Structures are given as structure tokens and as C-alpha cells.
Amino acid sequence: MVAGDTDNVVIRIRGLVNGFGGTIVHDHVDLDVIRGEVLGVVGGSGSGKSVLLRSIIGLNKPLSGSIKVFGQETAEIDSEDFKGLQLRWGVLFQEGALFSSQTVAQNIQVPMRRWTHMSQSLMDELAAMKLSLVGLPEDSAKKFPSELSGGMKKRAGLARALALDPELLFLDEPTSGLDPISAAQFDELVSNLQKSLGLTVFMVTHDLDTLRATTDRIAVLVNKKITVGTIKTLMHDPDPWIHEYFSGVRGRAALEA
Amino acid sequence: MRNLTPAVKVESPATLRLEQRGRGVRLVLGGDWLVSEASRLDTELHALRFADAREAEIDGSAIALLDSAGVWLVVRTKRDLEAKGLKITKFAIPEHYAALLETLERDHTAPPVEHPPRPLLQDRLERIGRGTVHGFRQAYDMTGFLGRVAVETVEAVVAPRRELPFPAFIHQLEETGLTALPIVGLLAFLLGIVLAYQGADQLKRFGAQIYTIDFLGVGFLRELGGLVTAIIVAGRSGSAFTAQIGTMRVNEETDAMQTIGLNIAEVLVLPRVLGLVIALPLLTFYADVVGLIGGMVMTYFHLGITIPAFIRELQGAITVKTLMVGLVKAPVFAFVIALVGCFEGMRVERNAASVGKLTTRSVVESIFLIIALDAMFSVLFSVLGI
Numbered sequence: 001m002v003a004g005d006t007d008n009v010v011i012r013i014r015g016l017v018n019g020f021g022g023t024i025v026h027d028h029v030d031l032d033v034i035r036g037e038v039l040g041v042v043g044g045s046g047s048g049k050s051v052l053l054r055s056i057i058g059l060n061k062p063l064s065g066s067i068k069v070f071g072q073e074t075a076e077i078d079s080e081d082f083k084g085l086q087l088r089w090g091v092l093f094q095e096g097a098l099f100s101s102q103t104v105a106q107n108i109q110v111p112m113r114r115w116t117h118m119s120q121s122l123m124d125e126l127a128a129m130k131l132s133l134v135g136l137p138e139d140s141a142k143k144f145p146s147e148l149s150g151g152m153k154k155r156a157g158l159a160r161a162l163a164l165d166p167e168l169l170f171l172d173e174p175t176s177g178l179d180p181i182s183a184a185q186f187d188e189l190v191s192n193l194q195k196s197l198g199l200t201v202f203m204v205t206h207d208l209d210t211l212r213a214t215t216d217r218i219a220v221l222v223n224k225k226i227t228v229g230t231i232k233t234l235m236h237d238p239d240p241w242i243h244e245y246f247s248g249v250r251g252r253a254a255l256e257a
Numbered sequence: 258m259r260n261l262t263p264a265v266k267v268e269s270p271a272t273l274r275l276e277q278r279g280r281g282v283r284l285v286l287g288g289d290w291l292v293s294e295a296s297r298l299d300t301e302l303h304a305l306r307f308a309d310a311r312e313a314e315i316d317g318s319a320i321a322l323l324d325s326a327g328v329w330l331v332v333r334t335k336r337d338l339e340a341k342g343l344k345i346t347k348f349a350i351p352e353h354y355a356a357l358l359e360t361l362e363r364d365h366t367a368p369p370v371e372h373p374p375r376p377l378l379q380d381r382l383e384r385i386g387r388g389t390v391h392g393f394r395q396a397y398d399m400t401g402f403l404g405r406v407a408v409e410t411v412e413a414v415v416a417p418r419r420e421l422p423f424p425a426f427i428h429q430l431e432e433t434g435l436t437a438l439p440i441v442g443l444l445a446f447l448l449g450i451v452l453a454y455q456g457a458d459q460l461k462r463f464g465a466q467i468y469t470i471d472f473l474g475v476g477f478l479r480e481l482g483g484l485v486t487a488i489i490v491a492g493r494s495g496s497a498f499t500a501q502i503g504t505m506r507v508n509e510e511t512d513a514m515q516t517i518g519l520n521i522a523e524v525l526v527l528p529r530v531l532g533l534v535i536a537l538p539l540l541t542f543y544a545d546v547v548g549l550i551g552g553m554v555m556t557y558f559h560l561g562i563t564i565p566a567f568i569r570e571l572q573g574a575i576t577v578k579t580l581m582v583g584l585v586k587a588p589v590f591a592f593v594i595a596l597v598g599c600f601e602g603m604r605v606e607r608n609a610a611s612v613g614k615l616t617t618r619s620v621v622e623s624i625f626l627i628i629a630l631d632a633m634f635s636v637l638f639s640v641l642g643i
Binding site: 054057058059086087089091093094095097098099100110111114115160 | 504505508509510512513514515516517518519
């Protein structure tokens with residue numbers, strides 16, 4: 001599925017090829033992410049979901065192809081013209097990737113310190129606000145990442161990703177490793193934030209509940225290619241893996257719930 | 258054969274009995290067929306001889322306990338017999354193990370795990386070749402990293418784009434300098450004693466024991482003080498740099514930095530390089546002083562040279578230049594240690610084993626480079642006549 005309206009396309013991928021040591025992971029992949037949508041990315045283990053995410057945010061250099069975020073090529077994250085993109089996106093890594101030598105509040109303030117000239121007291125206020133936004137108690141601001149549970153780390157990571165009010169949010173398996181109740185709460189949180197802040201969300205996930213609860217469209221990585229659709233259309237997809245994924249025992253249980 | 262005591266106490270040991278019945282054989286199994294018994298059973302099963310038997314019965318109905326290793330031995334025996342052309346006329350194990358048996362019979366058809374063959378000469382040669390290429394590539398990469406850090410350092414000091422990460426720099430200064438004082442001091446003191454003792458022992462034979470102080474002063478200030486301090490710091494701080502940055506890579510913290518727009522060279526490498534470049538010369542000076550005190554203590558007790566006499570002799574033996582020749586090397590050593598430590602840290606892959614491997618490599622490499630550089634300095638100084 002390729003959108004016609006260029007202004008509304010936040011991420012535009014054309015002919016992306018990725019591979020390591022002779023194995024091709026993505027073979028001329030095209031994908032558009034449209035402003036304001038939540039796109040879920042699924043695929044089997046080793047199908048290159050994370051590689052796709054890392055390519056988009058410039059952490060992995062593709063073999064060929066073009067990736068444009070807000071109309072800007074992202075091939076080289078260290079280059080000068082890349083600057084400014086980091087202001088407009090936030091990334092939540094799988095385990096939160098909080099800076100372990102800094103407190104949660106300091107973590108949230110890292111992007112602020114990097115890109116703005118706010119006073120310390122304003123940054124403290126904003127950090128506290130972000131913490132309440134992601135549902136963390138006030139006293140967690142002074143804690144170090146090692147003192148937080150897995151779910152709290154993810155929330156703190158989300159708060160840091162939202163530090164500069166980005167337009168685009170990347171989530172790498174946001175609910176993996178969480179118990180079902182925390183996962184459901186996290187889904188709800190992402191949904192609410194997406195609506196209230198008008199975010200575009202690119203989410204790599206394995207969680208069928210998350211897919212059902214939060215996503216508008218789903219991109220499935222199968223056989224080095226991407227198939228995009230909604231849960232309804234994908235359930236009737238001829239590809240056996242996609243069919244099994246959405247219509248298998250777990251799939252049906254989650255989607256019919 | 259070794260008789261291993263089973264880790265799990267077996268209630269009733271496994272039994273195995275072979276009965277001949279004309280052209281048929283009957284295997285009667287009993288007791289606990291558990292993994293703790295597997296070694297003995299394996300030997301016994303392999304020792305069985307079936308001669309010219311055509312038919313076989315496996316009767317395991319008397320087995321009390323069975324685990325997957327036990328079932329495997331039974332299944333394997335059955336398959337072996339079938340492969341030898343025997344007909345299995347009866348195969349019985351207790352009813353409640355039927356599901357386990359079925360799972361193994363159905364799903365396990367793979368041959369035993371094969372170990373890679375021992376490397377041949379050709380493979381070894383290939384490894385040497387690969388290692389050589391890898392070594393050159395590493396040197397190439399490190400040169401690139403050196404250039405980047407050098408540019409970054411000069412830029413940060415001469416024309417800072419942002420304020421320097423000052424707290425991080427102070428933190429590194431404390432971590433690499435201040436906290437190293439006890440160990441550096443202790444080792445320098447002991448080394449001073451050793452050096453003075455050896456010098457005194459040799460020079461006494463010529464009645465020239467007073468020159469122990471010259472030997473000590475020149476040797477320690479020019480060479481040993483700086484070298485020993487650098488080696489201690491390479492082991493202490495170089496390894497810490499690799500482990501710290503490596504752990505951050507495993508934890509995706511460095512990735513997060515890049516997506517936020519932080520320059521890793523500036524945030525992680527620069528404070529460490531600058532911190533160590535300042536800390537190591539100070540540590541070296543401290544080691545020089547403590548080492549001389551060690552030597553002084555030794556000469557006082559061993560040769561009976563008083564402290565004023567020691568100082569007077571020392572004044573004649575060394576000049577500020579002697580001290581400076583030693584100290585001038587310290588920033589270079591520091592730069593190498595920090596550079597190698599950070600470089601190897603950045604190469605850590607996303608697994609914990611990689612952190613340990615590269616930390617070891619970082620220490621070995623920086624110590625090697627320190628000694629090689631020290632040798633080069635010696636040649637340079639002798640050419641320059643310093």
C-alpha cells in the first residue's frame with residue numbers, strides 16, 4: 001500500500017535492501033507511514049523487524065534503497081543534516097535503554113539539555129510532568145534505572161522519548177516481558193498519548209493484544225518483503241505465515257476477545 | 258572405568274538381563290532407568306551380544322522409574338536391534354510412560370550431535386591468515402578512531418560547540434586519578450625498595466654503594482615510575498573504560514544517545530581521554546616521589562645512608578630534565594590507554610561475553626602499546642641526546 005499524498009507521509013521507504021554477511025534480510029522493501037496513524041510491525045524471529053526500525057532511525061546502514069523521515073534521508077545518523085530530526089522523534093528501546101549512571105529525571109532531561117536552553121527548574125517541572133504522563137509515581141524521578149522494575153523502565157524510557165514532544169514515536173517491542181495486566185495498561189497508555197499528543201507511532205511488536213488494541217495498520221515482514229493491511233484483511237491473506245499468525249489459536253483468541 | 262556416584266540417589270538400581278530362547282532373545286529390564294544410571298546401562302547395553310538371534314523381545318514392564326534418558330536407551334536398543342535385522346516381537350514399558358515413549362519415538366530421529374572435527378594444518382594456517390588480516394584491519398580502524406578523537410578533542414578545547422561535559426570530566430579525573438593513589442603509591446614504594454636493594458647489592462662489590470642513589474633516581478624518574486604507573490592505570494582504567502562503554506552498548510544506551518542526537522565521541526570518549534591525560538602525569542609524579550622515598554628507606558636501613566645525605570646525593574644525580582623526560586611520556590601513555598579502552602568498548606557486540614573478551618583485549622593492547630612506545634621514546638631520546 002503506497003499513499004499518494006506526500007505531505008501526509010511521515011516515513012517513506014523505497015527499495016530498501018538490508019543484509020548481513022551474505023544473507024539478505026530485506027529485499028527491496030517499500031513502506032509508507034502516514035501522519036497520525038499507529039503502524040504495527042510484526043514478523044517471525046529473525047525476519048528483520050528490529051533491523052527495519054534501526055535502519056529508519058539511522059543506526060543501521062542499509063545496503064541500498066532510500067528511507068525518508070519527514071522528507072529527509074536518514075542513511076547517516078552522524079552527518080550534519082541529520083540534526084533536527086532527533087528533535088522530532090522519540091525512540092523507546094526494548095529494555096528502555098535508560099542511561100544507567102543517571103536518575104530517571106536526569107534521563108528525561110538529557111534530550112532537553114541537548115536541544116534547548118531551559119532552566120534547571122523548568123526542566124525539573126517538565127520531567128515531573130512527563131513522569132505523571134506515563135503513569136510513574138513522583139518518587140521515581142530520583143531513582144536510578146537499576147532500582148526500577150522492567151515495566152517501570154519502559155515507562156521511564158517512554159517519558160524520555162516524549163521529552164521534546166516529538167511528532168513521531170518509535171516503540172521496539174513495548175510490551176515484551178511485561179505481565180498481561182501491565183501490558184494492557186501500557187497499550188492503553190500508548191493509545192491515549194497517541195490521541196492526546198497527535199503522535200504517529202511506529203511500533204515493532206509480537207503482542208497480538210497490543211496489535212488489536214492500538215494499531216491502525218499492520219506491516220507484516222515475511223520472506224524479506226512487507227505486506228501491509230488491517231487485521232481484517234490480513235486474516236484472509238494467502239500467505240501461510242500471515243494466515244497462521246492471525247488465524248492460529250493464539251491469534252483468534254486475542255483478536256476475537 | 259570410573260565409578261561415579263549418582264547425584265540422585267536411586268531407590269532400586271536399574272537391571273538388565275538377557276535371556277536366550279532358541280533363535281530369539283529376551284531383554285528383561287527393571288529398576289529405575291534414570292539419567293544417573295545411564296552411563297552404566299549404556300556400557301552394559303553396548304556389551305550385549307545377540308549372536309545369530311532372529312527375533313527379540315524387549316520387556317520393560319518391570320521398570321519402576323523412567324526418564325527421557327532411560328527411554329532413549331530403550332528406544333535406541335530397539336532401533337539397533339531392528340537395524341541388525343532382528344524382528345521385535347514384543348515391546349513393553351509401563352503404561353504411564355507410553356506418552357513419553359511416543360514423543361521420543363516420533364520426534365527424535367536425529368543422529369547424535371556431531372562434534373566439529375579436529376582442525377587440520379590447513380585450518381590452522383587459515384586461522385593465522387585470518388588473524389593477520391584482522392590485526393591489520395583493527396590497526397586501520399583504530400587509526401580512524403584516533404583521527405576522529407583527535408579532531409574532537411582539539412575542537413572541544415579550542416572552539417567548543419557546546420559547553421564541555423564538565424561534570425563527566427571531573428568524575429573521570431576522580432575515578433582514574435584520585436582513587437588510583439593507594440595502589441600506585443604502594444607499588445611505587447615497593448618498587449623503590451626493590452630497585453635500591455638490587456642496586457646496592459651490585460654496587461657494594463665495587464665499594465660504590467653511594468651511587469645506588471644515582472641509579473635509583475635516574476632509573477625511577479626516567480623510566481620505571483612512568484612505566485609502572487601507566488601499566489597499573491591500563492589495568493585499572495583502560496579495562497573500566499571498555500567495560501563501561503561496552504555495557505552501554507549491550508544495554509542499547511549508546512543507540513539511545515545517537516537517536517537523541519548526542520555525539521558519542523563527545524559524551525563518552527572525550528571526558529575519559531581528557532581526564533586520563535591530566536590524571537596520569539599527576540599520578541606519575543606522585544609515583545616518582547613515593548618511589549624515591551621507598552629507595553630512601555631502603556638505603557637508610559641497608560646502607561646506613563642518612564636522609565640528608567640521600568637528598569644531597571640525589572640533588573647531584575638528577576636534574577629537572579630527568580624528571581621531565583619521565584613525565585613527558587605520561588600524557589602520551591594516557592592518550593593511548595583511553596583511546597584503546599574506548600575504541601574496544603565501542604566494538605562490543607550486543608552480548609555479555611563480548612564485553613569480557615574485549616576488556617581483556619583492551620588491557621593487553623594498551624600495555625603492549627605502552628611498552629612499545631616507551632622503547633620508541635628511549636630511541637628518540639638517545640638520538641636527540643637527551
